[in-house]
Amino acid sequence: DVKVTQSSRYLVKRTGEKVFLECVQDMDHENMFWYRQDPGLGLRLIYFSYDVKMKEKGDIPEGYSVSREKKERFSLILESASTNQTSMYLCASSLWDEAFFGQGTRLTVV
Amino acid sequence: DAKTTQPPSMDCAEGRAANLPCNHSTISGNEYVYWYRQIHSQGPQYIIHGLKNNETNEMASLIITEDRKSSTLILPHATLRDTAVYYCIVRGQGAQKLVFGQGTRLTINP
Numbered sequence: 001d002v003k004v005t006q007s008s009r010y011l012v013k014r015t016g017e018k019v020f021l022e023c024v025q026d027m028d029h030e031n032m033f034w035y036r037q038d039p040g041l042g043l044r045l046i047y048f049s050y051d052v053k054m055k056e057k058g059d060i061p062e063g064y065s066v067s068r069e070k071k072e073r074f075s076l077i078l079e080s081a082s083t084n085q086t087s088m089y090l091c092a093s094s095l096w097d098e099a100f101f102g103q104g105t106r107l108t109v110v
Numbered sequence: 111d112a113k114t115t116q117p118p119s120m121d122c123a124e125g126r127a128a129n130l131p132c133n134h135s136t137i138s139g140n141e142y143v144y145w146y147r148q149i150h151s152q153g154p155q156y157i158i159h160g161l162k163n164n165e166t167n168e169m170a171s172l173i174i175t176e177d178r179k180s181s182t183l184i185l186p187h188a189t190l191r192d193t194a195v196y197y198c199i200v201r202g203q204g205a206q207k208l209v210f211g212q213g214t215r216l217t218i219n220p
Contacts, residue, residue, distance in 0.1 A: 004153075031206050043154070043197075043210040050206040059209070090153050092208070098144075099208055101153030 003027075006091050006102040013109050019078040021105050023091030031094045032074035034058075034066065036087040037104075043090065049074055081109045114198045119215045128185040130214050132198030135179040140203045143174060145183045146210075147194040154197065154210070157183065188218045 007022035025032065033048040035058075045058030047066040055066050063085060067075040074093075078085055086109045091102045115133040122128040134143065144159040158165055158172045160181075165172040171184040185192050197213040 031208075033208060035210075042212045043148075045207070045209055048207060056207070058207070092153070094208065096203070097159065098156035099146075099154075101155070104151075104153055 004091055004093050004100050004102040006089075006105050008105050009103060011105055011107045013078075013081050013107065015082060015109055017078075017081050017109075019081045019107070019109075021076040021078075021089055021091075021107070023074045023076070023093075023102055024072055025074075025093035025100070026072065027093065027100070028071065029093040029095055029100075030071075031099075032068065033092040033094075033099070034064075034074065034076045035090045035092070036060070036085075037090060038087050046076065081107075083109050085109050114200055114211050116196075116198050116211065116214045118212065119217070121217050121219055122185075122188050124190060124218050124220050125187055128188040128192065128216060128218070130183040130185075130196050130198075130216060131180065132183070133180045134198070134200045137178050137200050138202070141200045142203065143172065143178075143181045144199040144201055145170070145172065146197045146199065147192075148197070148213070149191075149194040157196075188216075190218050190220065192216065193218045 004025045013019050034046045035043045037043050044060050049055045049068040065077045089105045092099045145157040146154040148154040160172045174181045195213040195215050
């Protein structure tokens with residue numbers, strides 16, 4: 001079975017901290033994605049990557065950056081966390097058909 | 111990628127067929143229709159996809175109209191565990207980006 005693993009299920013960070021959310025997939029997928037999900041706003045695409053070291057902005061990239069040094073790992077970075085980045089973060093990976101999602105990281109910034 | 115329109119919510123009785131509609135009137139020839147669902151507190155799960163022919167798998171059936179401007183996801187015998195938000199997505203062949211809309215919140219009632 002394809003597995004997409006996010007490093008933390010719950011995370012609490014302070015305003016101004018640099019935060020790393022890690023995502024690892026085990027199926028050699030080319031594409032990886034980071035989303036955030038907020039009540040009433042649905043799933044919004046932050047960044048995606050279609051190959052190692054390749055990245056593209058999604059719909060809401062402001063305040064975030066990403067890193068893809070290895071094919072299996074896609075990291076989301078909050079350079080200076082703010083309270084409006086409190087959210088559920090979901091990672092996914094895919095080839096060209098179905099995408100597989102991780103269980104999500106609920107991040108709270110206080 | 112073409113935009114999709116789905117009703118915000120639907121109800122269905124347990125044991126009945128649940129029919130979830132999706133409009134995608136601006137779909138182009140090489141774009142596929144995908145369906146995902148998200149059960150509360152979990153990441154989205156792939157259900158099915160198709161281009162122009164009807165498709166069926168162990169989870170659901172997908173009926174795409176001849177003009178491809180709309181489709182229907184059918185859950186043949188809905189159970190309480192099918193209560194979820196269902197997303198219809200149009201995605202081009204070879205496209206990397208995967209964008210979700212607001213989806214339909216389906217509630218299965220006992």
